[in-house]
Amino acid sequence: MFDENHFIGVGLDEDNEAELHDERIKNWLVKVITECNLLPA
Numbered sequence: 001m002f003d004e005n006h007f008i009g010v011g012l013d014e015d016n017e018a019e020l021h022d023e024r025i026k027n028w029l030v031k032v033i034t035e036c037n038l039l040p041a
Contacts, residue, residue, distance in 0.1 A: 010024060010025060010028040012024065012025075
């Protein structure tokens with residue numbers, strides 16, 4: 001996600017918190033899909 005001044009993504013720490021990636025990615029995708037109204041009506 002971005003606009004002309006910002007990029008919005010999810011930060012992942014492969015070295016110290018790799019075990020948290022799946023949950024963080026899932027939560028981030030739900031947030032993006034919801035906030036961008038990407039679900040069919």
